[in-house]
Amino acid sequence: MMLAWLSFSADAQQQNPTQAVPKLTVALGGLKSGKASVEQLKQHLDSALQAVDEKGGRYPVVRFRLLYFFDSEFEDAETAVSITKRELRAMDFNDTDRLTEIWRNSIRDNVKKGDELRISQVAVRSKNGKTRFAPELKIIIE
Numbered sequence: 001m002m003l004a005w006l007s008f009s010a011d012a013q014q015q016n017p018t019q020a021v022p023k024l025t026v027a028l029g030g031l032k033s034g035k036a037s038v039e040q041l042k043q044h045l046d047s048a049l050q051a052v053d054e055k056g057g058r059y060p061v062v063r064f065r066l067l068y069f070f071d072s073e074f075e076d077a078e079t080a081v082s083i084t085k086r087e088l089r090a091m092d093f094n095d096t097d098r099l100t101e102i103w104r105n106s107i108r109d110n111v112k113k114g115d116e117l118r119i120s121q122v123a124v125r126s127k128n129g130k131t132r133f134a135p136e137l138k139i140i141i142e
Contacts (some may be wrong), residue, residue, distance in 0.1 A: 022055070022057065025053075026135055028044050029047025030044065031139060035142045037141070049061040049064060049137070051122065061096075061097035064119065064121055066092075067091045068115070068116070068117055071084050071114055072085055074113070090117065113130050118137065120137075
C-alpha cells in the first residue's frame with residue numbers, strides 16, 4: 001500500500017512540473033535602472049511603467065511605490081552655516097501604471113543632479129491573473 005502511494009505521488013509530480021518564474025525588468029518608458037540625465041528623466045516622466053520578461057512578454061503594472069530622494073540646502077540660523085540635508089518624498093500609486101500629473105510636474109520642475117528616483121513594490125498581473133512583484137527601478141540623476 002505504501003509503495004502504491006509513493007508511485008501515485010511521483011506520477012502527480014511529473015504531470016505538474018514546477019514552472020520557472022520569468023525574470024522581469026521594470027522601465028519608465030524606455031528608461032531602465034541606472035544613471036540618467038535631467039533631460040532623459042524629463043522625457044520619460046509621462047510614460048507608463050513597463051514590466052517585461054526576458055522573452056519580451058509584457059506584464060501590466062497594477063500598483064507601485066515612488067520614493068524620490070533629493071538634497072535640500074538651508075542656512076543654520078545660529079551659525080549661518082549652509083547645511084545640506086537628504087530628503088525623501090514618497091507615495092503609493094494604486095490601479096495605475098504611471099505617476100499622477102501633479103507628481104510628474106513636481107519632479108519635472110525640481111529635478112537636479114544627485115536626485116534619485118526609485119520605484120519599488122511594483123505589482124504586476126501575470127498571465128494567469130495572479131499578482132506578483134517585479135524588481136525595483138532605481139534611477140540616479142547625473
